[in-house]
Amino acid sequence: MSGVLSRIEACIPALRRYATALLRNREDADDLVHDCLVRALDKLHTRRDEADVRAWLFAIMHNLFISQLRRAKARPSGDPLDESHEASMSQRPEQENNLHWRDMVRGLNRLPVEQRTVILLVSVEDLSYAEAASVLGVPIGTVMSRLARGRERLRQMAAGEEVRPALRRVK
Amino acid sequence: MSGPARPIAEEELHAYVDNQLDPERLPAIQRYLQEQPEVAQRVAAYSAQREALRTAFAAVAAEPIPPRLDLEGLIQQRLVRRRGVSWALAASVLLAFILGGAGGWLLHSGMVLSTDNIALLTQEAVANHVVYAADRRRPTELGAEQRDDLARWVSNRLNHRVAPPDLAADGYRYMGGRLAATPDGPAGQFMYDDAQGVRLTVFVLPMGTADSAPIQPVNVAQMDGCAWIDKGVGYVVVGKLPAAELKRIAEQVRRQFASFT
Numbered sequence: 001m002s003g004v005l006s007r008i009e010a011c012i013p014a015l016r017r018y019a020t021a022l023l024r025n026r027e028d029a030d031d032l033v034h035d036c037l038v039r040a041l042d043k044l045h046t047r048r049d050e051a052d053v054r055a056w057l058f059a060i061m062h063n064l065f066i067s068q069l070r071r072a073k074a075r076p077s078g079d080p081l082d083e084s085h086e087a088s089m090s091q092r093p094e095q096e097n098n099l100h101w102r103d104m105v106r107g108l109n110r111l112p113v114e115q116r117t118v119i120l121l122v123s124v125e126d127l128s129y130a131e132a133a134s135v136l137g138v139p140i141g142t143v144m145s146r147l148a149r150g151r152e153r154l155r156q157m158a159a160g161e162e163v164r165p166a167l168r169r170v171k
Numbered sequence: 172m173s174g175p176a177r178p179i180a181e182e183e184l185h186a187y188v189d190n191q192l193d194p195e196r197l198p199a200i201q202r203y204l205q206e207q208p209e210v211a212q213r214v215a216a217y218s219a220q221r222e223a224l225r226t227a228f229a230a231v232a233a234e235p236i237p238p239r240l241d242l243e244g245l246i247q248q249r250l251v252r253r254r255g256v257s258w259a260l261a262a263s264v265l266l267a268f269i270l271g272g273a274g275g276w277l278l279h280s281g282m283v284l285s286t287d288n289i290a291l292l293t294q295e296a297v298a299n300h301v302v303y304a305a306d307r308r309r310p311t312e313l314g315a316e317q318r319d320d321l322a323r324w325v326s327n328r329l330n331h332r333v334a335p336p337d338l339a340a341d342g343y344r345y346m347g348g349r350l351a352a353t354p355d356g357p358a359g360q361f362m363y364d365d366a367q368g369v370r371l372t373v374f375v376l377p378m379g380t381a382d383s384a385p386i387q388p389v390n391v392a393q394m395d396g397c398a399w400i401d402k403g404v405g406y407v408v409v410g411k412l413p414a415a416e417l418k419r420i421a422e423q424v425r426r427q428f429a430s431f432t
Contacts, residue, residue, distance in 0.1 A: 003320040009242045013232040016240070020231045021224075030237060037245055045314055045347075104223035122189055123221040124228055129191060144182045151185070155216045 007053040008040055014054070014125055015061060021120050022065060024109060032068070036061040055127065058135045062117065069113065107157045115150030118143055179203045184210070188217045246324075288405065289384055289398050295353040296374035296398070296407035297391040299360050303349065304370040304409075311347030311362055321348050325359035331377050331404060335361040336427040341420055343371060355379060371410030373424055378405045386421050388414055397421035401429065 015036060019029035039060050108116055121132040122143075129147075133140045176199060186192040187200050204211040238244065303310050313321040322334040328350055335345055343363035351358040351374070358376040365371075384400040389407070396409040397417050406428065408421045 003323075004317065005242065005246075005320065005324075012236050012240055012242070013234070016234070016236075017228045017232040021228050030240060033240055034245075037240065037242065041245060045309065045312055045317075101223040101227035104220055105227045108224065119220075119224070123224050129186075129189075144185065147185055148181055151188075151217045151220060152213075154220050155213065158216070158220075 004044065004053060008037070008057065011054050011057050012037070015057060018058065018120055018125055019061065019065075021105075021108075021124065022113075022116065032061060032064060035064050039064065052131075055131045055135055058121065058125070058127070058131075059137075062135050062137075103158065104154070107154045110157065111150050111153060115146050115153070118146040119150045119154075122147060184214050185217070188214060188221060288378055288382060288400060289387065289389065291355075292374075292376055292378065292400070292405035293389040293391055293396060293398050293407055295351070295355075295358060295376060296360075296372070296396060296409050297394050299351040299358070299374060300372045300394060300396075300409040303351075303360065304362060304372055310370070312349035314347040315345050317347070318345070325350055325357075325375075328357040329359060329375065329377055331375075333359055333375050333428065336373060336424045338363050338420065338423065341423060342366065343420070346370075369411060371408060371412065371420070374405075374407040374409065375428075376405045376407075378403050386418065386425065388418070399425060401425070 012033065015033045016029060019032045019036075020026060023029045023032060036057060040057055043060070108119065111119070117136060118132060121127045121135060122129065127135065129140050129143050133143045136143065179200060183192060183196060183200060187197075192200065204214060313324070318335055325348070326332045326334075335348055337345065339345070342365050344365070346362040346364055348359060348361040351360045353376055355376060355378065358374060360375075361373040363371050363373070378400060382400050383402055384398075386397050386399040389396045389398045394409055395411065395414065395417055396407050397420075398405065398407040399421070400406070406421075406424065408417060408424055410417065412420070
């Protein structure tokens with residue numbers, strides 16, 4: 001296996017990491033990666049060159065993820081937010097700069113999906129801002145503002161400064 | 172630095188965190204962060220977030236790939252799926268040959284699936300030619316720019332080293348190709364067109380025999396071709412071309428394949 005195919009293969013670990021972070025469920029994540037790879041093989045003939053295979057794959061996966069979300073929205077939304085997470089987080093404002101990663105993941109999961117995707121693509125997957133913009137199909141300015149808002153909200157959650165609009169939603 | 176300093180943008184603070192900052196701006200940002208401890212604290216928090224998230228998800232990427240995400244396996248499954256589709260199409264093509272006035276050749280041979288190797292080979296080549304050469308939108312699976320990928324892929328599946336012949340000197344542009352399905356297993360199909368857009372295909376099918384057969388004109392329906400077998404590997408050139416030109420191209424293709432193995 002070589003050329004485009006080996007480049008695709010090399011991206012599979014990163015695709016699994018991103019899918020797991022997005023979906024929080026290993027099985028669903030691998031389903032998404034599977035669909036992404038099948039779609040990529042279907043679209044292989046549309047590729048002109050071997051550049052940007054990684055961003056191309058992330059874009060395919062992002063589109064599949066978004067259409068999954070749309071379908072899921074038709075159903076009642078799943079697990080309500082866990083209040084104990086919030087309690088445990090607000091008790092530890094002193095760890096602001098040295099958060100345990102579990103708390104960080106919990107905080108990330110409470111962000112709107114637009115902010116989560118940008119933070120993951122940029123912070124974890126090392127995509128450039130331009131690549132993230134093309135994956136998500138939005139202008140770079142939008143990537144930057146989502147990144148800034150998401151990071152600031154994560155920071156405030158960690159510092160226990162948050163106004164907690166989420167709590168009100170739980171009822 | 173001379174002149175007024177450019178103000179620091181929020182975006183630059185994030186670029187600093189993500190190592191995406193323009194190196195020329197690094198000294199200015201560092202100076203700014205020294206002068207603004209509150210901002211520096213905020214930026215440090217963003218960096219800590221970044222590190223925490225990378226740590227949190229690092230383990231997933233280090234795991235071995237589960238079998239269902241094995242790319243080689245996915246390609247195989249996909250071929251099986253395709254084979255189902257192309258068989259339905261090929262069957263309808265063969266049926267059309269039998270029902271239509273052009274079915275004479277097949278009926279004369281006594282049965283649709285002849286045991287004669289050249290006839291079998293020709294049926295497969297023509298069925299695949301009719302289906303794919305007529306496809307305006309997606310005639311090939313991998314285009315001309317993925318020539319090497321296709322050569323490796325088809326060679327692997329055929330367990331026989333092949334590469335798309337170069338027919339540019341004969342006035343035929345290489346368009347791309349695909350793996351095709353036959354009852355004898357996978358075959359390779361390479362497609363070409365001339366300046367008028369007339370398409371011809373070169374079909375390669377390992378026959379599982381040690382036979383050889385010389386280049387000979389073949390005809391199924393209105394489709395002319397030239398077929399031959401070299402050491403158990405069958406070749407067919409199919410296209411609506413004058414017999415003499417077909418033979419010339421077949422000889423050219425045969426030379427190229429022979430020099431390859």
